Amino acid sequence: xxxxQKQIDNELSNFSIIALExxxxxxxxxxxxxxxxxxxxxxxxxxxxxEAKEVxxxxxxxxxxxxxxxxxxxxxxxxxxxxxxxxxxxxxRLSGDIAIETMVSPENLEWTYKAAxxxxxxxxxxxxxxxxxxxGCAPFQGDKITRIVLQCDNKNDHWNQWIEExxxxxxxxxxxxxxxxxxxxxxYPQILANWAKNSGIKNGYSVDILDKAQCENKGxxxxxxxxxxxxxxxxxxxxxxxxxxxxxxxxxxxxxxTFDTGGISLKPSANMHMMKSDMGGAAAVLGTIDIAAKMNxxxxxxxxxxxxENTVDGLAxxxxxxxxxxxxxxxxxxxxxxxxxxxxxxxLSYIVKNFNPQIIIDLATLTGNCIMALGxxxxxxxxxxxxxxxxxxNLGQTFGEKVWRxxxxxxxxxxxxxxxxxxxxxxxxxxxxxxxxxKFLEYFTEEHPKWVHLDIAGVAYTDNEFSMNRSGTSWGIRxxxxxxxxxxxx
Ligand code: BES
Ligand code: ZN
Ligand code: ZN
Numbered sequence: 001x002x003x004x005q006k007q008i009d010n011e012l013s014n015f016s017i018i019a020l021e022x023x024x025x026x027x028x029x030x031x032x033x034x035x036x037x038x039x040x041x042x043x044x045x046x047x048x049x050x051e052a053k054e055v056x057x058x059x060x061x062x063x064x065x066x067x068x069x070x071x072x073x074x075x076x077x078x079x080x081x082x083x084x085x086x087x088x089x090x091x092x093r094l095s096g097d098i099a100i101e102t103m104v105s106p107e108n109l110e111w112t113y114k115a116a117x118x119x120x121x122x123x124x125x126x127x128x129x130x131x132x133x134x135x136g137c138a139p140f141q142g143d144k145i146t147r148i149v150l151q152c153d154n155k156n157d158h159w160n161q162w163i164e165e166x167x168x169x170x171x172x173x174x175x176x177x178x179x180x181x182x183x184x185x186x187x188y189p190q191i192l193a194n195w196a197k198n199s200g201i202k203n204g205y206s207v208d209i210l211d212k213a214q215c216e217n218k219g220x221x222x223x224x225x226x227x228x229x230x231x232x233x234x235x236x237x238x239x240x241x242x243x244x245x246x247x248x249x250x251x252x253x254x255x256x257x258t259f260d261t262g263g264i265s266l267k268p269s270a271n272m273h274m275m276k277s278d279m280g281g282a283a284a285v286l287g288t289i290d291i292a293a294k295m296n297x298x299x300x301x302x303x304x305x306x307x308x309e310n311t312v313d314g315l316a317x318x319x320x321x322x323x324x325x326x327x328x329x330x331x332x333x334x335x336x337x338x339x340x341x342x343x344x345x346x347x348l349s350y351i352v353k354n355f356n357p358q359i360i361i362d363l364a365t366l367t368g369n370c371i372m373a374l375g376x377x378x379x380x381x382x383x384x385x386x387x388x389x390x391x392x393x394n395l396g397q398t399f400g401e402k403v404w405r406x407x408x409x410x411x412x413x414x415x416x417x418x419x420x421x422x423x424x425x426x427x428x429x430x431x432x433x434x435x436x437x438x439k440f441l442e443y444f445t446e447e448h449p450k451w452v453h454l455d456i457a458g459v460a461y462t463d464n465e466f467s468m469n470r471s472g473t474s475w476g477i478r479x480x481x482x483x484x485x486x487x488x489x490x
Contacts, residue, residue: 003117003167005150005159006099008036013099013149015064019082019116020103022050022072029103037065052078055086077400079115080122087123088465095144101151110158111398113150114166120148121170125177127467130186168294169481173474176287180461180472184259184276188232189307192256192279196237196286196305203293205241205301220306220350221324222331222342227308229263229316234308236350239286241293241301249300250487251357252480253347254285255340255364256307263310263336264318277472278340280460281363282307284476291481298488302355306343310336322421326350327444332418334426340366341425341437345444352446359388360445361452363476369433371458378402379475380455382438388452392483401479403454412439 018033020026030044037060044067048056054069068082079102087094100120102112124145128134150159179187179195193209200207212233215224220236227234237256257278261267267275282305289303317323321333323342327349331342344364351360363379370380378396381403383389389405396402412435415427423443427436438453445451459475 001145001147003148003150003163005152005163007153007155008101008151012061012063013147013151014096015066015094016099016101016151017066017068017083017086017120018101018103019068019070019079019112020048020050021070021074025103025105026050033065033067053082075400076111076115076398079112080119080400083116083119084123085119085465087120088125091124097147097149098145099149099151106154109152109154110162113152114162117148117150117163117166118170121167122173125174127177127181127471129178129181130183165295169291169478172287172291172294173477175290176283176474176477177472179286180277180280180283180474182276184309187276187279188258188309189235189256190232192258192282192286192305192307193235193237196239199286199290199293200239203290205239205289205293207240208238210236210238218326218350219324220326220346222326222346223306223308225317225321225323225333226257226263226310226339226342229313230309230311231313232258232309234306236346237282237286237303237305237307239289239301239303239305241289241299241303243292243296244298244300244488247298247300248358249302249355250484251351251355251360252285252288252301252303253344253351253360253362254281254283254303254305255279255344255362255366256282256305257340257343257365258307258309260310260337260339261312263312263316263339265335265337266312267337274461274470277461277470278310278365279307280365280456280472280475281340281454283460283472283474284363284456284480287474287477288480288484291477292484295481297484299484301484302351302357304347304351306347308339308343310339325444326353327446329423329443330421332421332424334424338425338437340364341440344441348441348444349446352448359385359450359452360448361454361480362441363454363456365457365460366455367434367437367457369437370455373406373434374404374458376458376462378404379459380434380438381405381452382408382435382442382455383452384408384442385450385452388450391486392452392479395482395486396479399478399482401459401475403479406435406438408435408438408442412436416440416443
């Protein structure tokens with residue numbers, strides 16, 4: 001499928017989807033459209049206010065013209081969402097040539113068109129992964145949509161680069177939707193490893209997979225302990241992309257629990273099926289290195305994914321067990337359902353000891369408590385670095401993957417003290433669960449000065465227009481991609 005930028009001319013697309021903001025330019029723009037489409041004066045002005053979610057549709061010379069309202073001061077997220085929703089809801093009607101257009105001034109061209117195109121491409125996503133009848137699936141991979149035109153009178157040299165970047169990130173995001181939406185009988189640790197390997201081969205970065213025996217050799221004892229109850233062996237994925245030889249390295253660690261039953265501290269069954277998404281952190285990390293390599297970003301990345309299932313078995317770890325870890329520190333496992341922090345402990349100390357990255361960011365669907373605090377509006381952020389925190393806050397706000405900082409005060413550390421081991425994996429108190437989890441992780445970062453932990457339990461797998469129930473969001477890929485780009489400009 002061809003995607004290109006074109007001046008606005010007499011050649012009409014089958015569908016022109018035009019996004020409009022309700023600001024002081026709206027009236028003029030509507031007048032322009034009235035004359036372009038030979039409408040009687042005032043007809044748009046009187047019938048369309050560009051309020052959020054407002055959609056206005058008419059035909060001109062048998063072609064569809066669709067106006068999407070975005071309300072006041074929409075950002076990247078609002079543009080993306082409006083286009084994604086419209087395309088998704090109408091994807092079986094859309095065919096042929098599709099044009100997209102925004103009314104913004106030249107300084108906002110880049111992000112509005114990127115967001116609009118990202119929305120159009122993601123809107124084509126089809127969740128029917130395992131349906132026998134894939135009818136109505138993914139029109140953009142078929143031949144129904146022949147071309148997407150970014151319709152705009154502005155001429156500059158960057159359009160192709162904007163289009164290419166957006167096409168690539170959309171592909172990565174959709175591949176990650178599939179990975180997160182896959183059920184645990186089709187997605188176990190080795191499947192994450194295969195995804196990483198394939199991406200590495202395709203995009204030119206190295207991927208080492210430590211199998212169970214190699215994990216034993218290395219002493220990744222906390223990961224091995226969690227995996228003891230599972231028939232599917234664990235893997236420890238180490239991916240490295242060198243885009244800036246000699247420059248600093250950014251380390252990423254993602255929780256790759258392909259299914260979390262809770263282990264012997266079994267979860268209630270009601271929503272347990274959603275725990276196939278407990279690898280949302282791994283998905284974000286793998287997606288990020290994938291897009292960074294595809295776009296040849298001038299950064300060095302090392303991405304680590306400890307991956308296992310957390311299942312029930314006679315060999316599974318039991319509450320009260322004391323386990324070892326890669327760091328050499330011992331852990332009293334009060335609750336086997338607090339397994340994410342155990343495997344991240346090994347991921348974090350491994351990355352510090354072997355790579356010593358300048359910045360470390362970990363992402364994990366870590367606590368239900370974080371969902372209680374923030375819902376699905378933002379991820380919980382914990383960090384010892386104000387500058388990086390501020391940067392992630394700003395980028396998250398701009399690009400619609402928001403983070404909200406929570407404290408890492410030492411007062412919470414006391415709750416994690418164990419009598420018989422170096423630390424325990426669960427606080428004795430039913431409060432501040434997201435924070436005490438972060439304090440547990442901090443213990444394994446070897447006092448690294450620039451560490452960020454993102455608890456993405458509420459944002460990785462949520463209600464959205466792709467599904468009747470929840471589904472994967474690919475949360476974090478856009479945020480981290482923009483963060484990495486900002487690092488290249490430093
Ligand atoms: N994977 C869960 C956290 C989670 C819950 C993610 C809901 C997404 C949606 C994690 O491993 C877990 O079970 N956490 C427990 C921790 C508790 C035992 C301290 C929780 O949050 O209940
Ligand atoms: Zn758990
Ligand atoms: Zn979990």
